[in-house]
Amino acid sequence: xxxxxxxRAVVMRYGAGPGAVNALESIDLAVEDHEFxxxxxPSGCGKSTLLYxxxxxxxxxxxxxxxxxxxIAGPGPDRGIVFQRYSLFPWLxxxxxxGYGLDEQGMAKAERDRIVDEYVQLVHLEGFEERYPRxxxxxxxxxxxxxxxxxxxxxxxxxxxPFGALDAQTRRxxxxxxxxxxxxxxxxxxxxxxxVEEAVALGTRxxxxxxxxxxxxxxxxxxxxxxxxxxxxxxxxxxxxxxxIWRSVKEEVEAAxx
Amino acid sequence: MPLLTRFLPIAVILLLWEAVSRxxxxxPNVFPPVSEILLRWVQIFWDGRIYPxxxxxxxxxxxxxxxxxxxxxxxxxxxxRVRAAEWFFEPLFSFGFPLPxxxxxxxxxxxxxxxxxxxxxxxxxxxLFPIVLFTYHGARGLSSVYLWSAxxxxxxxxxxxxxxxxxxxxxSIYDGVQxxxxxxxxxxxVTEMVSGGGGLGELMIRAYRFGDVRTAFAALLTVxxxxxxxxxxxxxxxxxxxxxxxxxx
Amino acid sequence: xxxxPLLLLICAWQAAASFGVLPxxxxxxxxxxxxxxxxxxxxxxxxGHTAASFARAxxxxxxxxxxxxxxxxxxxxxxAVERAMxxxxxxxxxxxxxxxxxxxxxxxxxxxxxxxxxxxxACLLPVVVATFNGARSVDDMLIWSARARGTxxxxxxxxxxxxxxxxQIAAGVRTAIAIAIIVLVSSEFISxxxxxxxLIFSYGGVGADDAMLAIVIWLAALGYFLDRGYLAGLRRVxxxxxxxx
Numbered sequence: 007x008x009x010x011x012x013x014r015a016v017v018m019r020y021g022a023g024p025g026a027v028n029a030l031e032s033i034d035l036a037v038e039d040h041e042f043x044x045x046x047x048p049s050g051c052g053k054s055t056l057l058y059x060x061x062x063x064x065x066x067x068x069x070x071x072x073x074x075x076x077x078i079a080g081p082g083p084d085r086g087i088v089f090q091r092y093s094l095f096p097w098l099x100x101x102x103x104x105g106y107g108l109d110e111q112g113m114a115k116a117e118r119d120r121i122v123d124e125y126v127q128l129v130h131l132e133g134f135e136e137r138y139p140r141x142x143x144x145x146x147x148x149x150x151x152x153x154x155x156x157x158x159x160x161x162x163x164x165x166x167x168p169f170g171a172l173d174a175q176t177r178r179x180x181x182x183x184x185x186x187x188x189x190x191x192x193x194x195x196x197x198x199x200x201x202v203e204e205a206v207a208l209g210t211r212x213x214x215x216x217x218x219x220x221x222x223x224x225x226x227x228x229x230x231x232x233x234x235x236x237x238x239x240x241x242x243x244x245x246x247x248x249x250x251i252w253r254s255v256k257e258e259v260e261a262a263x264x
Numbered sequence: 265m266p267l268l269t270r271f272l273p274i275a276v277i278l279l280l281w282e283a284v285s286r287x288x289x290x291x292p293n294v295f296p297p298v299s300e301i302l303l304r305w306v307q308i309f310w311d312g313r314i315y316p317x318x319x320x321x322x323x324x325x326x327x328x329x330x331x332x333x334x335x336x337x338x339x340x341x342x343x344x345r346v347r348a349a350e351w352f353f354e355p356l357f358s359f360g361f362p363l364p365x366x367x368x369x370x371x372x373x374x375x376x377x378x379x380x381x382x383x384x385x386x387x388x389x390x391x392l393f394p395i396v397l398f399t400y401h402g403a404r405g406l407s408s409v410y411l412w413s414a415x416x417x418x419x420x421x422x423x424x425x426x427x428x429x430x431x432x433x434x435x436s437i438y439d440g441v442q443x444x445x446x447x448x449x450x451x452x453x454v455t456e457m458v459s460g461g462g463g464l465g466e467l468m469i470r471a472y473r474f475g476d477v478r479t480a481f482a483a484l485l486t487v488x489x490x491x492x493x494x495x496x497x498x499x500x501x502x503x504x505x506x507x508x509x510x511x512x513x
Numbered sequence: 514x515x516x517x518p519l520l521l522l523i524c525a526w527q528a529a530a531s532f533g534v535l536p537x538x539x540x541x542x543x544x545x546x547x548x549x550x551x552x553x554x555x556x557x558x559x560x561g562h563t564a565a566s567f568a569r570a571x572x573x574x575x576x577x578x579x580x581x582x583x584x585x586x587x588x589x590x591x592x593a594v595e596r597a598m599x600x601x602x603x604x605x606x607x608x609x610x611x612x613x614x615x616x617x618x619x620x621x622x623x624x625x626x627x628x629x630x631x632x633x634x635a636c637l638l639p640v641v642v643a644t645f646n647g648a649r650s651v652d653d654m655l656i657w658s659a660r661a662r663g664t665x666x667x668x669x670x671x672x673x674x675x676x677x678x679x680x681q682i683a684a685g686v687r688t689a690i691a692i693a694i695i696v697l698v699s700s701e702f703i704s705x706x707x708x709x710x711x712l713i714f715s716y717g718g719v720g721a722d723d724a725m726l727a728i729v730i731w732l733a734a735l736g737y738f739l740d741r742g743y744l745a746g747l748r749r750v751x752x753x754x755x756x757x758x
Contacts, residue, residue: 270600273597273600274601277601294620353518354515355515355516355517356522359737362736362737364694364695364732366699367713369714369717370716374720453611457615457702458703458714468612468616469703471615472616472619477616480615481616483612484608484613488608488612491609495607
C-alpha cells in the first residue's frame with residue numbers, strides 16, 4: 007500500500023545569498039495511513055516550516071512533497087490544519103466556524119447543520135454553538151479549531167503545537183481528547199510539538215529533528231499501546247522511551263545554544 | 265524604492281492635468297495648467313503678497329494652540345488624578361469632543377468681535393478638547409508603582425504633579441498636541457473664510473470671488489505646506505522632549 | 514450619572530441669566546434658547562434645514578465610505594495599486610479639507626455638488642487609511658486557515674479580509690462622520706440658502722442669539738445621537754468583536 011504522505015529530499019531556504027537561512031535540509035519522511043506521527047525538536051529547528059510545506063502555504067526550495075501520489079501545489083481541504091495561535095474567525099460563532107469549510111464546499115444548510123452538531127458533540131461543546139470565539143477560553147477555542155478541521159474530513163490532520171499556548175491541565179485534557187478521536191476515527195495525523203511527553207503520549211512514531219538546519223535526526227516507534235486512560239504513565243516502557251527521546255532532543259537544544 | 269519611481273504616479277497625474285488643460289477643451293480660467301499654478305505660487309512668495317496672510321493665519325493658530333496647552337494640560341492632569349475634577353469635567357469633554365465647535369463662530373464673533381480675538385478663542389476652544397482628553401487619559405493610566413515609589417521617597421501631593429505625573433503623562437499629552445496642531449491650522453483657515461479679517465482663508469475666499477483659481481490654489485498649497493511643516497516640527501520636537509520615553513506595547 | 518455635570522452647567526447658566534449676572538445682550542438665558550428650539554420644532558421649519566444638511570453630509574460620507582473601503586481593500590491586496598495610490602494619498606493628507614471649499618465652488622458652483630464633493634474628499638482619507646491598515650494587518654493564520662478549508666483567492670477578500678478589517682473600518686467611518694459634520698457646517702457658513710449651518714449663520718448675522726444657540730444645540734444633539742446610534746448599531750451588528758469601553 008502506498009504511503010499517505012511522502013516527502014523526498016525536501017530543502018527549505020529563506021532568502022538568498024550570504025544572508026540565506028537554511029531552515030530544512032534534505033528531509034525524507036513517509037507517513038502511512040492511520041499513523042500518528044509526532045515531530046519534536048528544539049525551537050527554530052524548522053518543524054513548523056515542515057508542517058507549513060505540507061499544508062501548501064510555503065513552497066519548498068527543492069525536493070518533492072506528495073499526498074497520495076500527487077504533488078502538493080497549494081493549500082486545500084484534503085489537509086486540515088490546527089495552528090498554535092487561535093486561528094478561529096472572530097466574526098463567526100462556534101457553529102459558523104465549525105461549518106466554515108462545509109460552506110466553502112457549497113453544502114446545503116440542513117446537511118451542514120447535522121454535521122456541525124456531530125462535531126460539536128465530538129469535542130464536547132454542546133450549549134456553546136452560538137458563542138463567539140472571544141467568549142471562549144483558550145482550551146475551548148482549540149476544541150473549536152479541532153472540530154472545524156475535522157469537519158472537512160481531511161486525509162491528514164496537521165497540528166502545529168496546537169496546545170502550546172494552553173495551561174498544563176487543559177493541555178493534558180485536550181491531549182486525551184485528541185488521542186480518543188484518533189483511536190475512534192484512526193485519522194492520519196502529523197503533529198508538531200516541543201514537548202517530549204506530549205510527543206510520546208500521542209505519537210505512534212516520534213521523529214526527532216536536529217537543530218538548524220533541520221534534519222531528521224532519529225525516529226522512535228512506540229511499540230506499546232497507551233489506551234484511552236492515563237494508566238500508561240505508570241508504565242516503565244513509557245518512562246524509558248520518554249527519557250531516550252529527551253536525551254536525543256537535549257543534545258540538539260544544547261547544540262542550538264552553542 | 266528610489267524616490268523617482270515612488271513619486272511617478274504624481275508626476276503622471278500632473279503631466280496629464282497639464283496636457284488636458286492645454287488642449288483647449290477646458291476653460292483655463294477654471295482649470296488652469298499646473299505650471300501656471302506653480303508659477304503663481306512662486307510669484308506670490310516672490311512679490312511678498314503671501315507673507316501678511318500667512319503670518320496672520322500662523323500666529324492665530326499658534327496663539328490658540330499655546331493657550332489650549334497652557335489651560336488644557338493642567339486641567340487634564342487634575343482630571344486624571346483628582347476624583348471630583350474627573351467627575352465633573354470628563355463627561356463634558358467626552359461629550360463635546362466630537363461636536364463641531366466651528367458652529368460657534370457667530371457666537372464668538374458676537375462675544376469677541378470680528379477680528380483676531382474671536383478666531384484665536386475658537387482655535388483655543390477647539391484645541392482644548394484633544395489636549396485635555398489625551399492628558400487626562402495619560403495621567404489616569406499611570407502605573408501606581410511610580411506614584412508609590414515617589415511617595416515612599418517623600419514626594420508630597422502637590423509636588424507629585426510636577427515631578428511624577430507630568431513627566432509620565434508627557435507622551436500622551438504630546439499625542440494630544442499633535443492632533444491639536446492639525447486642528448489649529450484648520451480652524452484658523454475656516455474662521456478666516458467665514459468671517460474675514462485677513463489670513464490665508466480670507467485670501468482664498470477673495471480669490472474665489474474674483475474667480476482667480478491660480479491664487480486660490482497657491483494659497484491652498486501654502487496652507488497645506490505650512491500645516492505639514494508645523495506637524496513635522498511638532499514630531500521632531502517630540503523626539504527631543506521624549507528621548508527617554510520607551511513606547512509601551 | 515454622567516449627564517449631571519452637563520445639567521449643573523445648564524442650571525448655572527439659567528441662574529446667572531435669571532439673577533441678572535449675565536446680561537441678555539451677552540448670552541440669552543437657557544429658557545429663551547429652549548423656547549426658540551421648541552418654536553422651531555413646532556413650526557416644523559427646522560426639519561427642512563436638517564434634511565438639507567444631512568442629505569449633503571450623508572451623500573458625501575456615503576460616497577467616501579463606498580469608494581474608501583473598495584480602494585483600501587484593493588490597495589492592501591495589490592502591491593501595484595498601493596504603490597500608485599500611496600504618494601497621491603500622502604499628498605492630499607496634509608491639505609486642510611475645508612480649505613478646498615473655495616476651489617470646489619469655482620469648479621462645481623455654490624450648490625450642493627461642491628459641498629458633497631468636499632465632504633466626500635474629506636471623509637475619504639480616514640476610511641481608506643483605516644481599511645488599508647485593517648486589511649493589511651489580517652492575521653496570516655486566518656488566511657491560511659481559510660485557504661486550507663478550500664477558500665479561493667478571490668473569495669478570500671469577501672470571506673476573510675473584509676470581516677477581519679471591519680473593526681478598523683468601523684472606527685474610520687466614525688471619524689469620517691465627525692469630519693463630515695465639521696466640513697458641512699463650514700461649507701454652509703460660506704455659502705448656502707438652506708441647511709443648519711446657513712440657519713446658524715443668518716440668525717447670528719441679525720443678532721438673534723437665542724434662535725442661533727437653539728440651532729447650535731439642535732445640531733450638537735443630532736451629532737451626539739448620530740454617534741451614539743452608530744456605536745449602538747455597531748455593537749449589535751458586530752457582537753463578535755470586543756469593543757474598547
